[in-house]
Amino acid sequence: MRFKQLLQAKLSEKGIIPKELLDFVPRGFQDLNHRIILKLHPKIEPYAVQIAEYIPQILQNVEAVWNRKGEIEGQYREPAGLVHLWGDQSTEVIITENNVRYKFDFTKIMFAKGNATERNRVPKKVQKGEIIIDMFTGIGYFSLGMAKTRRPKKIYSIEWNPTAFHYLQENIRLNKVSDIIEPIFGDCREIVPKLASEGIFADRIIMGLLPAPTDAIPAALSAVKPEGTLIIYEGIxxxxxxxxxxxxxxxxxxxxxxxxLKERRIVKNYKPHEYHVVVEIFVIPQNCTSFKITIN
Ligand SMILES: C[S@@+](CC[C@H](N)C(=O)[O-])C[C@H]1O[C@@H](n2cnc3c(N)ncnc32)[C@H](O)[C@@H]1O
Structure with missing residues (x-):
């Protein structure tokens, strides 16, 4: 039996929620190292604590149950409204995915299950010896996989959220890639032109942010190599x-x-009729002798 049916059966057997609300029981959940994150419909939220108590009876090895009441929001793309319902209250986890370890606090840092394929796919494109700039690094969603599996020459990984930057530094140590990743704290729109002014130009620039960060395009262009540079650009x-x-x-x-346009991929459904999309774009200067640009 599936999760929804199992939970419905338990809740109706024990009379936990009125029969007419059983349809609002969630179909799925996120499992972050045995912490189960539910997204309960507002109609069954008043029964959240009682519902949570039955989760360990239908799933194995559950250590805690949480409810996500908010979305990913703000300039730091943080998860909002996580409410503890049952079990262990610790919030720091280490998730291993494609041989990469990601440590983070799931109440402060997003980790989208639906981006797993993209976290695996982006590193596979990297060629030996590349210089890469990851403009919106977070805790290292793309940087860690690229460094660990492809061993490029250098990755400059920029992040402006102090909490995400702290975990990025921890994850670089945890994955033993400090010889490849240089973490840089700050606003990538200012840092990338500075890298270029120091003579650092990239073969590949990753712009992994929703909605698409148009205001960072001039900064990215300031640090591309003059021929065949690829930019990976995300948006809705x-x-x-x-x-x-x-x-x-x-x-x-x-x-x-x-x-x-080199490639266009749909990462996942974002809202009805809207998709989280990634485009890989080669940028080629119209005149190679004047490829350096000035940021206004
Ligand atoms: C969480 S990741 C994006 C993951 C995924 N692609 C998404 O948006 O759903 C984006 C990271 O970019 C960081 N960020 C946003 N604007 C930035 C900027 N101007 N400079 C540096 N980091 C920035 C955020 O703090 C966040 O950690």
């Missing part, structure tokens, strides 16, 4: 639309770059 889009690529190329053309 309709299923078949070319808006993300069009938006990116209309900005880059003002700075004297041609763009070529």
């Amino acid at each position: 889009d309709k299923k078949e639309s070319t808006r993300l690529f069009d938006e990116f190329s209309s900005i880059t053309s003002k700075y004297g770059y041609f763009c070529e």
Whole structure:
């Protein structure tokens, strides 16, 4: 039997919630190292604590149950509204995925289960000897996998949320990649042009942020290598639309770059009819002798 049916059966057997509300029982959950995160419908939230007590009876090795009342929000992309319902109250976990270890506090840092394929896919594209700039690093979602599995020459990993930056530093140690990743604290829109002014140019730039960070495109362009540089750009889009690529190329053309769409991938459904989309874009300077740009 599936999770929803099992939980419905328990709750109706014990008379925990009125029969007419059984349909609102969640279909799934997120499991972060035996901490089960539910997203309860507001109609059954008054019964949250009682519902949580039955989770260990239908799933194995449960250490805690939480309810997520909010979304991922704000400039730091933080999870909002996590409420403890049952069990152990510790909030720091280590998740191992594709041989990479991610340590974080799940009440302060997002870790989307639906991005697992993308966390695996992005590193696979990296070539030996590359210089990479990861502009929106978080706790190292892409940087750690790239460093651990592909061993590029250097990754400059930029993050401005102090909590995420703390875990990024811990994860670099945990995964033994401090020879490859240089963590940099601050606003990537200021740091990337500074790297360029020091003579650091990248083969690959990752712009992993929702919604798509258009205001960071000029900074990214300031630090691309003059030929064949790839930018991985995330955002929200309709299923078949070319808006993300069009938006990116209309900005880059003002700075004297041609763009070529290399690949477009749908990461996951974001809202009805809206998708979390990743586009890989080659940027090619129209005139190689004038590829350096100035940021206003
Ligand atoms: C959590 S990751 C994005 C993961 C995933 N792609 C998403 O948005 O759902 C984005 C990270 O970028 C950081 N960030 C946002 N704007 C930034 C900026 N201007 N400079 C540096 N880091 C920034 C946030 O603090 C966050 O940790």
